[in-house]
Amino acid sequence: MKKRTFTASLLAAVAAVAFSAPALAQNYKSEYRMSLVLGTAFPWGKGGEIWANKVRERTNGRINIKLYPGVSLLQGDQTREFSALRQGVIDMAVGSTINWSPQVKQLNLFSLPFLFPDYAAVDAVTQGEVGKRIFQTLEKSGVVPLAWGENGYREISNSKRPIRTPDDLKGLKIRVVGSPLFLDTFTALGANPTQMSWADAQPAFASGAVDGQENPISVYQAAKLHTVNQKYITMWGYINDPLIFVVNKDVWNSWTPEDREIVRQAAIEAGQEEIAIARKGMVEADKPLLKELEANGVTVTQLTEQERAAFVKATRSVYDKWKKQIGADLVEAAEKAIAARKK
Known part of the structure; x- marks a missing residue:
């Protein structure tokens, strides 16, 4: 009887391990599609690449991200990117505040002519309370914003x-x-x-x-x-044209809390590195x-x-x-x- 109880307990333990966080990756997609306007020859695309690599390494390949530059998932129509992200046509994006502004009017803030006299002005807005308010607006629009990047002064x-x-x-x-x-x-x-x-x-x-x-x-x-x-x-x-690192809400909710935190931290780090690349030489x-x-x-x-x-x-x-x-x-x-x- 004791032996049978021990065996049952062992099987239960094995089952518990089988359904632990890494095993949930069985429900993950084999590939997540990240939309980008520009490829890796540009700071914008480089930021997406850095983010994807960090996530892949830190999740041991559970979250495998493929880059789709040139808005290739949308036949090059960058104005459709935000809608496609909300609908789940694309899973993730490093998107431009300009391109998404037709759907989210508050993003037009960054296109007001001559509002930002220098880089310190941009950082004061994106990294402060205004940046948080804009992220809250995006969350209400059905996406999960994680970090700021930058295309640069136009x-x-x-x-x-x-x-x-x-x-x-x-x-x-x-x-x-x-x-x-x-x-x-x-x-x-x-x-x-x-x-x-x-x-x-x-x-x-x-x-x-x-x-x-x-x-x-x-x-x-x-x-x-x-x-x-x-x-x-x-x-x-x-x-100035800030970029935003974003994940589709359903995709975000499909990940474990641990993996979400990995993706968020990777986005923040990639954003900081991408901004440094975008400003280099200026x-x-x-x-x-x-x-x-x-x-x-x-x-x-x-x-x-x-x-x-x-x-x-x-x-x-x-x-x-x-x-x-x-x-x-x-x-x-x-x-x-x-x-x-x-x-």
Whole structure:
């Protein structure tokens, strides 16, 4: 009788082990799909790669993540990424606040023209109370945000001339992403904003069908835009484009609490590393990235405070209009955080 009881206890113990946390991985997907706009040649894609590698190593392969750059799961349509993430078409993403702003109006905060004068201003917002409020909004929208990354300050380039004043933008056909706020900003500056995907944009620059674009310098360099007629760059820092590391809510809930914590911590670390990569060459006193541009025959224009102020004035009506749409209280909280920042 004792032997039989011992055997039963042993079998129960084995069964308990069989259904412990690692064994639950049997219910995990063999592969989780991470959507990215840019590949690993860019800081953005590198951040996704770092996150995926950390998660794979720390979960011993229980959570295996495959990268899908170029928004390839959505035929390159980056404006559909957030909806697809909510619906479970994609499992994870490192997404742009710009691309997701049509679905989450509060994310337009980061596209308000000339709100962020420096990197310290960006950090004061994303790493403070405003950043937490935005994450809460995203959670209510059906996703799980874990960490901030950064695509960077978006500078303007074109094939025609140096841009020092709003008048220099008049009549230029500028490629922009599919955001109404971008259309308003460039229309206010007298340009002709043209929405198109990044895949379509580069051939348009080469052929001269489109005059210019706005993107972080790291993107400009990795895409070698100096080879497609983008010979003039103005460092105007009109907006910064933070990235957000996110998981679909159902996928998140399917993981054990231990694995969720691993994924969260890996995202935070990957975000910090990605931000450092995105800012490299721009935060140093001599800004070596600008020297690389000039070495490629690019004319780099750096605005004085007075010149930048003219652009601020020209876009103020857009700022005021969108402040109301985003939520004046959120924008004012960001303004206060920026005013109180440590430079």
